[in-house]
Amino acid sequence: MSAVPDDLQYSKEHEWVRADGDVATIGITHFAQEQLGDVVFVELPEKGATVRQFSSLGVVESVKAASDIYAPISGEVVERNVKVIEKPELVNSAPYGDGWMIKVRLADKGELTQLLSPTDYRSHIGETAGAGGD
Numbered sequence: 453m454s455a456v457p458d459d460l461q462y463s464k465e466h467e468w469v470r471a472d473g474d475v476a477t478i479g480i481t482h483f484a485q486e487q488l489g490d491v492v493f494v495e496l497p498e499k500g501a502t503v504r505q506f507s508s509l510g511v512v513e514s515v516k517a518a519s520d521i522y523a524p525i526s527g528e529v530v531e532r533n534v535k536v537i538e539k540p541e542l543v544n545s546a547p548y549g550d551g552w553m554i555k556v557r558l559a560d561k562g563e564l565t566q567l568l569s570p571t572d573y574r575s576h577i578g579e580t581a582g583a584g585g586d
Contacts, residue, residue: 455482455579457548461564462573463506463524468548471564476525479552480512480543483577488514491543496521496532496554503527503556505563510553512543525563527556 460468466484470477485491493513503509503523510521532554536542542551558564568576 455486456570456574456577458570460548460570461524461567462570462576463522463567464576465506465522465524466577467522467524469524469564469567471558471561474558474561475530475555476527476558476564477552477555478509478524479547480521481573481577482547483579484519485544485547485551488512488519488543489516490514491540494536494540494543494553496537497529499529499532501529502559503529503554505566512540521553523556524567525556526559528559529554530557531555 460470462468466481468479468481491512491514495511497503497509503526505523505526507523508520509523512519512521533552536551
C-alpha cells in the first residue's frame with residue numbers, strides 16, 4: 453500500500469489537503485510523521501483564525517524535534533481537531549484519518565492548482581511504489 457493516497461493534494465512541506473466544496477481538511481503526511489517520530493504535542497489555530505497559503509499555521513512536536521505546520525491553502529479555520537490536541541499520537545497512527553489538523557473555508561480555490569498531485573508528491577519524497585489508497 454502506498455503512503456500517498458490518490459484522493460489528496462500535497463504541499464512540498466508535507467501537508468495534505470482534501471477539498472470538499474469550499475471547505476478543505478488539512479493534515480500532515482505519513483512521510484512527515486515518519487520523519488518526526490512519536491508526536492507528543494500539537495498546537496493548532498483557533499476556530500475563526502485566518503491562515504495564509506505557505507505560512508505557518510501551527511506546530512507539531514515530537515520526541516525528536518518541533519516542526520511548523522504550513523497552510524497549503526488560505527482561508528478561515530472552521531474547525532480544529534480537538535482529538536489530535538488531546539491525543540497527539542493520532543498524527544502517527546492515522547495521519548490521513550483521525551490525525552487531521554484543521555478544516556478551512558477556502559479563500560481562493562485557485563490556490564489548489566499550486567499543490568502537488570499524488571504522483572508529483574511521490575516523486576518529491578522519492579517514493580517509487582505503485583499507486584494506492586489509505
